[in-house]
Amino acid sequence: MNEQDARAAVHAAIGQVAPDVDTEDLVETSRLRQDLELDSLDFLRLIETISQATGVDVPERDYTQVSTVKGLVEYVAAHG
Incomplete structure (x- = not known):
């Protein structure tokens, strides 16, 4: 996966897990x-959302x- 993808x-996943964060x-x-004030559960949901x-x-x-x-972007690009 390239860095742009x-x-x-990552931006879509953050928007899904933390809709109050302006991803723009x-x-x-x-x-x-x-x-971004993600608590532990939000962070784990973000990781799960990225995985899915x-x-x-x-x-x-x-x-x-x-x-x-x-x-997170670099990790996903390198492993995707």
């Missing part, structure tokens, strides 16, 4: 849990790599 999938103005360096949409499974050991919007 991965970005679209997402900053790539935004931290998912702190800046892209087929990319993010194991718990890789959660630190996907802690930002950019990190």
